Amino acid sequence: MGSALTPIPESTSRSGAIAGGEIWKEFAKMGRSGLILPFTARSPSQRPAGRAGGSAVIKGANSLKEIERRLLRPAEQAGFSPDELDGLPEPIQRYFTAAIAPGTPLATCARLRMKGQIKVKKWLPFRARQVLSPHLGFVWAGRAGGVIVGSDSYFEGKGLLDWKVAGLITVAHAEGADVSRSAAGRGGAEAIWLPTALLPRFGVRWSAEGPNHIKAEYSLGDTPLELNLTIDEEGRVENLIFDRWGDPDASGTFGEHPFGGEITGHATFHGVTIPSAGRLGWHYGTDRWPEGEFFRFDLVEMEPQGRS
Numbered sequence: 001m002g003s004a005l006t007p008i009p010e011s012t013s014r015s016g017a018i019a020g021g022e023i024w025k026e027f028a029k030m031g032r033s034g035l036i037l038p039f040t041a042r043s044p045s046q047r048p049a050g051r052a053g054g055s056a057v058i059k060g061a062n063s064l065k066e067i068e069r070r071l072l073r074p075a076e077q078a079g080f081s082p083d084e085l086d087g088l089p090e091p092i093q094r095y096f097t098a099a100i101a102p103g104t105p106l107a108t109c110a111r112l113r114m115k116g117q118i119k120v121k122k123w124l125p126f127r128a129r130q131v132l133s134p135h136l137g138f139v140w141a142g143r144a145g146g147v148i149v150g151s152d153s154y155f156e157g158k159g160l161l162d163w164k165v166a167g168l169i170t171v172a173h174a175e176g177a178d179v180s181r182s183a184a185g186r187g188g189a190e191a192i193w194l195p196t197a198l199l200p201r202f203g204v205r206w207s208a209e210g211p212n213h214i215k216a217e218y219s220l221g222d223t224p225l226e227l228n229l230t231i232d233e234e235g236r237v238e239n240l241i242f243d244r245w246g247d248p249d250a251s252g253t254f255g256e257h258p259f260g261g262e263i264t265g266h267a268t269f270h271g272v273t274i275p276s277a278g279r280l281g282w283h284y285g286t287d288r289w290p291e292g293e294f295f296r297f298d299l300v301e302m303e304p305q306g307r308s
Contacts, residue, residue, distance in 0.1 A: 071133040075105035089208035098235030099195035104271030107304030108197045109133035116297040134191035159183030178254045181245040184223035248282035260284035269302040
C-alpha cells in the first residue's frame with residue numbers, strides 16, 4: 001500500500017551504475033528503506049542486485065500464479081444485510097452502510113488493477129494488477145517508469161519483492177523476517193479496498209474513537225494491525241493511518257513508524273464503494289509527511305472473487 005514497489009537493500013544500490021543513472025540508485029535506496037513495498041533496510045536474506053535466481057519461498061512467475069490461485073477463494077453464500085451491523089457503534093455502522101450495498105456477496109478476496117505514480121527520486125508512472133486477500137496475503141505485480149518490472153507478495157508468513165530493469169537486471173530483491181512483517185502490515189491495511197473482508201464475522205474487532213474516527217483490529221499471519229480510519233458524515237474514508245514495520249530513513253534499523261495517507265476519490269465496484277484514489281507513504285500525521293509520501297494511486301478495477 002501503498003501498493004507499490006519495495007525498498008531495496010544496500011548492496012542493491014550498487015546496481016545503479018549497471019542500470020544507468022540516478023533513478024536506479026534511488027530505486028535501490030528505496031528498496032532498502034521500505035519505500036517500495038514499503039519495507040526497508042537490508043535484511044539478512046536480501047541478495048545483491050544483478051544476481052540471477054529466485055527464492056526458496058517464491059520462484060518465478062509460475063509460483064506467483066500458484067499463490068494467486070490459493071489466495072482466490074469463493075465468497076460466502078449469504079449476501080450483506082444491514083442486520084449484521086446491529087450493536088455496532090454508529091460511526092462503524094455508517095462506514096459499512098456507505099461501503100457495502102445490501103445483498104453484496106461477502107467476498108474476502110479480489111482482483112484489482114490500478115495506475116498512478118511512485119516517487120523514485122522523481123515521480124514515475126506505474127501500472128499494476130493485484131490479487132488481494134487481506135486475511136491471507138497478496139500478489140502485486142506491476143511496471144514502473146516503463147522499464148522496471150516486478151512484484152511484491154506475501155503468503156503463509158513470507159514476504160518477497162523482486163524487481164528488474166527490462167526483466168533482466170535485478171534492482172531490488174528482498175525477503176526475510178523484516179520484509180515479511182512489513183508486507184503483512186501493508187496487505188492487512190489494503191482491506192480498505194475490500195470492506196466485506198472487514199466485517200466482524202471475519203474476526204475484525206471494531207471500536208469508535210469519536211464520531212468520525214473508527215479503528216479496526218485484526219492480524220495477517222503473526223502481524224497484528226490497528227487500522228485507524230477517519231470517515232466523513234456519509235461514512236466514506238477520508239484518511240487512514242497505522243503503525244507499520246519498516247526503516248523509512250534507511251538507518252539500518254527496523255521499527256514501527258506511522259504509515260498512511262489521504263483518500264482523494266471513491267468509486268463503486270460490484271456493490272462496494274471504496275477509496276479509488278489517494279496519496280500514501282511514511283510519516284503520515286507528522287511534520288515529515290511531505291517527505292514520506294511516495295505512492296499515488298488510481299484504482300481502475302476491483303472485482304471481488306465469487307461474486308454472482
